[in-house]
Amino acid sequence: MRRPLRLMLMMSAASLLATAASLASVVSSSSERATAKKDHPPVTAMTGAACTNCHADILARRVMHGPAASGDCAACHIVTSSAGTRRIGLKGNASSRDTAALCVACHTDTADRLKQAHRHAPVASGNCSACHDPHGSAYRFQLPADGNQTCMKCHEDIAQALAQTHVHGPAVNACVICHDAHAAAHPAQLKAAGNDMCVACHVDAAADAAASDPRALFGPARIDGLDTLISKAPRILLEGSLTMGHPTRGHPVDARPDPAEKGRSLRCASCHNPHGSVGAKLLRFGATGVSSLCIRCHSF
Numbered sequence: 146m147r148r149p150l151r152l153m154l155m156m157s158a159a160s161l162l163a164t165a166a167s168l169a170s171v172v173s174s175s176s177e178r179a180t181a182k183k184d185h186p187p188v189t190a191m192t193g194a195a196c197t198n199c200h201a202d203i204l205a206r207r208v209m210h211g212p213a214a215s216g217d218c219a220a221c222h223i224v225t226s227s228a229g230t231r232r233i234g235l236k237g238n239a240s241s242r243d244t245a246a247l248c249v250a251c252h253t254d255t256a257d258r259l260k261q262a263h264r265h266a267p268v269a270s271g272n273c274s275a276c277h278d279p280h281g282s283a284y285r286f287q288l289p290a291d292g293n294q295t296c297m298k299c300h301e302d303i304a305q306a307l308a309q310t311h312v313h314g315p316a317v318n319a320c321v322i323c324h325d326a327h328a329a330a331h332p333a334q335l336k337a338a339g340n341d342m343c344v345a346c347h348v349d350a351a352a353d354a355a356a357s358d359p360r361a362l363f364g365p366a367r368i369d370g371l372d373t374l375i376s377k378a379p380r381i382l383l384e385g386s387l388t389m390g391h392p393t394r395g396h397p398v399d400a401r402p403d404p405a406e407k408g409r410s411l412r413c414a415s416c417h418n419p420h421g422s423v424g425a426k427l428l429r430f431g432a433t434g435v436s437s438l439c440i441r442c443h444s445f
């Protein structure tokens with residue numbers, strides 16, 4: 146339980162910092178140095194210049210969010226009152242930590258996808274702004290950082306795996322090749338059942354009818370470099386509906402209990418770390434050679 150607890154502490158520290166930073170930016174961008182107890186200045190309208198005269202920083206982002214860019218502040222904000230003090234709050238009882246209902250009111254296709262069985266923790270709690278600035282940011286999709294850095298700020302263990310000498314091309318390229326950032330039908334928000342993911346790139350679909358076409362599985366190449374990764378992936382040979390034949394003839398890769406991890410099935414990730422490792426071929430358990438891997442599950 147140590148890791149999730151540390152993560153939660155990290156997250157709450159990070160969100161405190163973020164809140165402090167955003168409040169600081171409001172105060173400094175404004176001529177009136179208001180304190181938290183004061184009324185919000187009176188507002189004449191809920192749109193455009195009526196707000197951005199004082200909140201110019203909201204519009205000064207490279208990648209703007211549609212409704213903020215068009216000055217439609219009222220799409221999300223309302224004038225409220227807290228203990229007799231005028232505040233500008235969020236519509237529909239949304240809080241800055243839970244905006245899911247507010248967001249999916251416009252993004253209806255996201256709402257459908259969020260109904261899938263395996264939801265990413267910050268998404269499940271409605272914390273959309275953990276990853277998307279509701280107004281805009283310097284990055285695509287209003288993310289807080291470039292590409293994988295969005296994920297690394299909470300997943301320090303994965304950042305460590307990617308700092309190893311042997312790293313997996315797709316993980317360096319984009320976490321979202323394999324994981325859906327929001328939700329998916331498979332554990333760990335994987336876009337396909339464990340091995341299917343790996344097999345799509347590492348078994349030749351043309352040569353083995355049981356393997357699926359990676360371009361069909363990963364969708365049209367919305368992710369830069371995906372086509373190159375698919376074509377560069379070293380191919381392995383499998384037999385018997387892709388459940389055995391690797392790393393040695395007749396060795397199972399599926400449909401057996403994993404002797405190294407109680408309660409889980411043998412899978413590609415039983416022996417390979419999908420992100421990075423100290424030894425070649427992404428071998429798990431710190432194995433730097435094949436024999437130090439085998440003895441994790443066998444005593445020959």
Ligand code: HEC
Binds near residue numbers: 185189233
């Ligand atoms: C006259 C300048 C001014 C105008 C106009 C203005 N604001 Fe503000 N706004 C401020 C200041 C100053 C604060 C910081 C208040 C505080 O911390 O108590 C603030 C704070 C906020 C906050 C944080 C929550 C709160 O109530 O403190 C939101 C949200 C907000 N403004 C939205 C808006 C929107 C939307 C509009 C247009 C309808 C708008 N503001 C118009 C000066 C202004």
Ligand code: HEC
Binds near residue numbers: 171196217280
């Ligand atoms: C898509 C919904 C949405 C729209 C549109 C929107 N906001 Fe916000 N706004 C939010 C949310 C959510 C927060 C709370 C952010 C947080 O805590 O991370 C917020 C917070 C703020 C704050 C206080 C904290 C900060 O980020 O500075 C200000 C000021 C603000 N909004 C002004 C505006 C103005 C001005 C507009 C119109 C130009 C606008 N907003 C349009 C959703 C929206």
Ligand code: HEC
Binds near residue numbers: 211244247248287
């Ligand atoms: C009033 C309707 C509305 C609300 C509410 C709203 N959005 Fe949007 N959103 C839009 C529009 C319009 C666009 C720009 C058109 C587009 O690319 O889909 C957009 C674009 C986006 C994009 C970029 C999509 C892309 O393909 O580039 C993201 C990410 C996003 N919104 C997230 C959010 C989040 C998170 C919230 C809640 C804080 C939210 N939206 C609330 C209307 C809305």
Ligand code: HEC
Binds near residue numbers: 249267321
């Ligand atoms: C852990 C980070 C993270 C959280 C939390 C998150 N998103 Fe996203 N979102 C992303 C990333 C990364 C993308 C870029 C496109 C992709 O990889 O699917 C994205 C893309 C989007 C898009 C545009 C493209 C698409 O897939 O339709 C919308 C809309 C969106 N998110 C809405 C939301 C809403 C609503 C929430 C809260 C319920 C939310 N997001 C929470 C990371 C996140």
Ligand code: HEC
Binds near residue numbers: 149275321325
């Ligand atoms: C705001 C913090 C935060 C961000 C940003 C974030 N995550 Fe997470 N993620 C979590 C938390 C909390 C959990 C649940 C605890 C855990 O299992 O580590 C989680 C769980 C996961 C899991 C499932 C772990 C499991 O064992 O089921 C995956 C996969 C994942 N995240 C991938 C990503 C990806 C990919 C991104 C970037 C698009 C990302 N995360 C960004 C906080 C975050």
Ligand code: HEC
Binds near residue numbers: 300
């Ligand atoms: C090639 C596909 C692939 C890519 C790309 C990928 N992952 Fe994973 N990830 C997996 C698989 C498969 C698992 C499940 C491992 C298992 O079954 O033990 C996993 C598990 C995880 C977990 C759960 C904890 C763990 O270590 O098992 C987290 C968190 C995670 N990934 C985050 C990320 C982040 C962040 C990135 C981008 C830096 C990323 N992943 C890129 C395939 C991938």
Ligand code: HEC
Binds near residue numbers: 391397413416435
């Ligand atoms: C029982 C452990 C084990 C399992 C399960 C396993 N592998 Fe391996 N894999 C290995 C070993 C050991 C090597 C290194 C073989 C060598 O160097 O001779 C390897 C090598 C590889 C290579 C590198 C091939 C090359 O030519 O460089 C790929 C790709 C690979 N495995 C993919 C997979 C995929 C995909 C799966 C799931 C279908 C999988 N592995 C399941 C142990 C395993």
Ligand code: HEC
Binds near residue numbers: 413418
């Ligand atoms: C999008 C395509 C893609 C997917 C999906 C994918 N891989 Fe790979 N994989 C590659 C490429 C490309 C390489 C070549 C070396 C590199 O860039 O890392 C590679 C290399 C490897 C290697 C050999 C590394 C070495 O040192 O030679 C192993 C083992 C491996 N992948 C296992 C997996 C496993 C296990 C999964 C599923 C969790 C998986 N791969 C999913 C593209 C993919």
Ligand code: HEC
Binds near residue numbers: 392395396416
């Ligand atoms: C993650 C655990 C794991 C690792 C690591 C592993 N194996 Fe296995 N191995 C299994 C399982 C599970 C079976 C099936 C056992 C059963 O059905 O009773 C198996 C079966 C075998 C068999 C008998 C099946 C056959 O005919 O091939 C041999 C031989 C074998 N493994 C050799 C190896 C070698 C050599 C290595 C190192 C390259 C290795 N194993 C690494 C889990 C593992």
